[in-house]
Amino acid sequence: MVKDIFAKKTNIxxxxxxxxxxxxxxxxxxxxxxxxMSLQKTDGLTPATFVKFDQYKKIFADxxxxxxxxxxxxxxxxxxxxxxxxxxxxAVVLNGLSKKIQKFCRTSYIMPMVLSVSVISQLWLAIYHxxxxxxxxxxxxxxxxxxxxxxxxxPHTAMVCVAIVGMWWMFGMDFLMAxxxxxNIPKQFYEAAELDGASxxxxxxxxxxxxxxxxxxxxxxxxxxxxxxxFPQVYIMTGGGPGDLTQTIMIYMYRQAFSNQRYGRAAAxxxxxxxxxxxxxxxxxxxFKLIKSEE
Amino acid sequence: MTYKSKKTEWLVTALLVIFALTFLYPLLWLIIxxxxxxxxxxxxxxxxxxxxxxxxxxxxxxIERNILxxxxxxxxxxSLTLLLTTFTAFIFSYGIVRMHWKGCPKLTVLVTLGLMLxxxxxxxxxxxxxxxxxxxNNPLSLVLTISAFNLSITTLISSSFIKSxxxxxxxxxxxxxxxxxxxxxxxxxxxxxxxFSSMAIIIFxxxxxxxxxxxxxxxxxxxxxxxxxxxxxxxxKYGTDYGGLYAAMVITSFLPVILFISFSKEVEKSLSAxxxxx
Numbered sequence: 001m002v003k004d005i006f007a008k009k010t011n012i013x014x015x016x017x018x019x020x021x022x023x024x025x026x027x028x029x030x031x032x033x034x035x036x037m038s039l040q041k042t043d044g045l046t047p048a049t050f051v052k053f054d055q056y057k058k059i060f061a062d063x064x065x066x067x068x069x070x071x072x073x074x075x076x077x078x079x080x081x082x083x084x085x086x087x088x089x090x091a092v093v094l095n096g097l098s099k100k101i102q103k104f105c106r107t108s109y110i111m112p113m114v115l116s117v118s119v120i121s122q123l124w125l126a127i128y129h130x131x132x133x134x135x136x137x138x139x140x141x142x143x144x145x146x147x148x149x150x151x152x153x154x155p156h157t158a159m160v161c162v163a164i165v166g167m168w169w170m171f172g173m174d175f176l177m178a179x180x181x182x183x184n185i186p187k188q189f190y191e192a193a194e195l196d197g198a199s200x201x202x203x204x205x206x207x208x209x210x211x212x213x214x215x216x217x218x219x220x221x222x223x224x225x226x227x228x229x230x231f232p233q234v235y236i237m238t239g240g241g242p243g244d245l246t247q248t249i250m251i252y253m254y255r256q257a258f259s260n261q262r263y264g265r266a267a268a269x270x271x272x273x274x275x276x277x278x279x280x281x282x283x284x285x286x287x288f289k290l291i292k293s294e295e
Numbered sequence: 296m297t298y299k300s301k302k303t304e305w306l307v308t309a310l311l312v313i314f315a316l317t318f319l320y321p322l323l324w325l326i327i328x329x330x331x332x333x334x335x336x337x338x339x340x341x342x343x344x345x346x347x348x349x350x351x352x353x354x355x356x357x358i359e360r361n362i363l364x365x366x367x368x369x370x371x372x373x374s375l376t377l378l379l380t381t382f383t384a385f386i387f388s389y390g391i392v393r394m395h396w397k398g399c400p401k402l403t404v405l406v407t408l409g410l411m412l413x414x415x416x417x418x419x420x421x422x423x424x425x426x427x428x429x430x431x432n433n434p435l436s437l438v439l440t441i442s443a444f445n446l447s448i449t450t451l452i453s454s455s456f457i458k459s460x461x462x463x464x465x466x467x468x469x470x471x472x473x474x475x476x477x478x479x480x481x482x483x484x485x486x487x488x489x490x491f492s493s494m495a496i497i498i499f500x501x502x503x504x505x506x507x508x509x510x511x512x513x514x515x516x517x518x519x520x521x522x523x524x525x526x527x528x529x530x531x532k533y534g535t536d537y538g539g540l541y542a543a544m545v546i547t548s549f550l551p552v553i554l555f556i557s558f559s560k561e562v563e564k565s566l567s568a569x570x571x572x573x
Contacts, residue, residue, distance in 0.1 A: 007395045012390055015390030018383045019446055023446055030417035030420035094311055096307070111319065114500060114555045118522035137340075180564075229413045273416070
């Protein structure tokens with residue numbers, strides 16, 4: 001009788017059908033659809049025509065695509081360095097401080113992450129504003145008027161400024177992962193090290209970092225993909241400008257689809273970016289394996 | 296683990312607190328400036344307090360610029376997504392963990408793969424599909440899409456929790472003549488409170504803050520949600536009103552912030568679990 005209920009076909013179907021339908025329609029089908037669409041020319045209204053690899057050829061011949069790619073890879077690198085590496089570092093350093101300071105810093109670092117990227121972007125538009133932005137006002141306050149700038153329309157600063165917004169928004173994620181990872185390390189390890197006369201710095205290098213390796217890897221992966229797929233901040237703040245300087249690969253895809261109605265081309269861009277992400281993840285995996293063998 | 300010398304400890308504390316202020320100050324600035332007149336924002340002291348508190352920024356935003364309407368829209372979309380995702384993930388994970396059927400392990404792997412896909416990748420086919428179904432500008436399209444993308448992570452949370460529940464209670468209930476739905480609602484669900492709350496936090500954050508799909512799937516004003524409304528705040532006949540915009544941003548943000556401050560432990564736990572989703 002017990003077995004009956006758990007093996008009855010209609011029961012099983014009722015339980016899993018809603019989820020499978022949702023996943024199938026909104027994740028599985030669209031994913032297969034982008035593979036098919038990338039080989040087609042379609043404006044979404046008239047019937048699609050099969051064009052083989054034409055879309056890919058056109059994308060690879062477009063210099064804007066390569067610039068967008070470069071911008072995305074650059075954001076990916078910055079996110080890894082300043083979110084993953086800095087996040088782990090800050091988490092390690094913060095761990096030695098008093099509980100009150102820890103709580104205050106932790107809450108502050110994580111706060112931006114619970115806000116919508118839309119709020120974050122509008123806030124940073126106010127910070128970067130050329131005439132009355134906080135950043136320029138701050139530079140005036142400390143007497144660095146010569147550094148004042150139209151941050152988002154100056155081609156020299158636009159990219160870095162956009163990158164900072166994403167890093168500020170998502171810093172809490174890497175920090176939080178590392179911080180909870182550290183708190184899962186048994187205290188005895190440190191006590192033993194202290195008895196052996198290890199300094200704070202030594203125990204961080206020889207105990208914390210090796211034990212955190214998997215957490216650090218996750219941080220790298222999250223930051224790398226997050227940086228590579230940067231979209232909403234750029235869309236709201238610069239729209240890809242000045243020119244197409246801050247155009248990331250996702251902005252490029254969005255414009256192909258929703259400004260030019262080239263849905264086939266957009267699908268091809270999506271597929272290319274998935275392959276690129278796989279390569280990035282593969283390289284990260286290899287790099288972390290390498291570190292292991294050295295130890 | 297503590298710092299050996301007091302001096303280094305003070306130095307590290309000072310640096311980390313200053314670093315924390317770069318996260319906190321812009322948010323404080325936002326609240327202060329949401330009470331300033333737009334003229335004062337543009338010409339006055341950027342770091343100062345308002346000369347006169349202008350609460351009308353909030354009423355202007357809520358009434359004149361329809362933020363109240365968009366707030367309701369966001370609430371409707373988020374509540375429906377919460378209900379649909381939590382329920383679907385709950386019964387799905389029960390089906391995966393407890394039921395005996397072929398192909399179950401393979402399917403679980405596929406579900407986990409769903410975690411790795413950044414949602415915006417498939418925006419083009421989803422948009423075309425929903426347009427064909429005439430669901431553009433229908434809040435249902437947003438609810439279904441966000442639910443689907445949150446299903447993998449919530450199913451994982453729910454199924455790992457169900458695994459930890461001993462089978463004896465279910466078996467006893469069956470002996471007493473309970474059917475599957477009685478087991479789910481009377482035996483399992485009451486034990487899942489903590490799992491449901493971390494699932495709900497993830498779904499709430501992702502759905503309340505959703506921007507990209509809201510931008511593409513809701514093009515008209517009627518069902519616009521808060522994040523997209525902020526982007527369009529300055530357009531239209533009234534022109535740029537920064538004071539009102541900042542008030543609207545505070546209105547958009549207060550729910551997630553209050554949730555985070557009052558349940559920081561749970562939110563932190565959910566956020567780090569949800570990290571895999573982004």
